[in-house]
Amino acid sequence: MTPPLIIAVPKGRILAEAVPLLQRAGIEPEAAFSDEDSRALRFATSNPGIDLIRVRAFDVATFVAHGAAQLGIVGSDVLAEFDYSELYAPVDLGIGHCRLSVAEPAALAATDDPRGWSHVRIATKYPHITRAHFEARGVQAECVKLNGAMELAPLLGLAPRIVDLVSSGRTLKENGLVEVEVIAEVTSRLIVNRAAFKTRTEVVPLVEAFRRAVDQTRAA
Ligand SMILES: Nc1ncnc2c1ncn2[C@@H]1O[C@H](COP(=O)(O)OP(=O)(O)OP(=O)(O)O)[C@@H](O)[C@H]1O
Ligand SMILES: O=P(O)(O)OC[C@H]1O[C@H](OP(=O)(O)OP(=O)(O)O)[C@H](O)[C@@H]1O
Secondary structure, three states: OOOOEEEEEEOOHHHHHHHHHHHHOOOOEOHHHHOOOOOOOEEEEOOOOEEEEEEOHHHHHHHHHOOOOOEEEEEHHHHHHHOOOOEEEEEEOOOOOEEEEEEEEHHHHOOOOHHHOOEEEEEEOOHHHHHHHHHOOOOEEEEEEOOOOOOHHHHHOOOOEEEEEEOOOHHHHHOOEEEEEEEEEEOEEEEEEHHHHHHOOOHHHHHHHHHHHHHHHHHO
């Protein structure tokens, strides 16, 4: 018997927005999937041919790229950071809207001129995107890799600037930082393992179901 398809979904903020999309695509997760207190990692759905796994956002891309999961939901920030050739990202799901930006203390921004930078030291979870962004205009970026709470870095002298996700801007504001450049707009994408796309006949109709679910959400 063919094993179920596995869809990797990030725990955290994307999960709440992903559940209505999954439902619109005809996939009803078991109740524990939306329960942040559940310690389970793999979940059944109303479709016996589809299981869900709940993993960290950056790990969604890794599971799908290696074929351990056949599909996944992941931010375009994560996709750009890894740039896995094994991944195909056929649908913009229109959830998880935010932007990846350069930020610095308000006092520094008052006198700073980004056009004059030749070398910058940046605290970020996204060293690959950051280096590429600055290299494109001849600026060398020295990155200090952090996994969260980037906003603390300028306050504590780890790095004067950060590259992080911004949505409402509240986190920057509460830590005395201002946005000085937007690197990229971010939304979540449906990703598919390229080999699974070719070999598992259930994948194509499932991708189409997600596409319709996004259209329905937009029209609602
Ligand atoms: N403020 C935000 N507004 C909207 N979407 C966001 C925001 N922050 C992050 N995202 C999106 O959600 C994804 C997961 O972010 P989240 O903050 O939940 O991860 P995390 O808590 O840093 O993950 P982990 O704990 O697994 O390291 C990001 O990759 C991005 O695409
Ligand atoms: O502009 P805002 O609306 O304030 O959102 C931005 C914050 O959201 C994300 O963090 P998250 O809350 O997911 O926490 P974490 O990455 O530190 O886990 C991001 O890393 C920022 O810190």
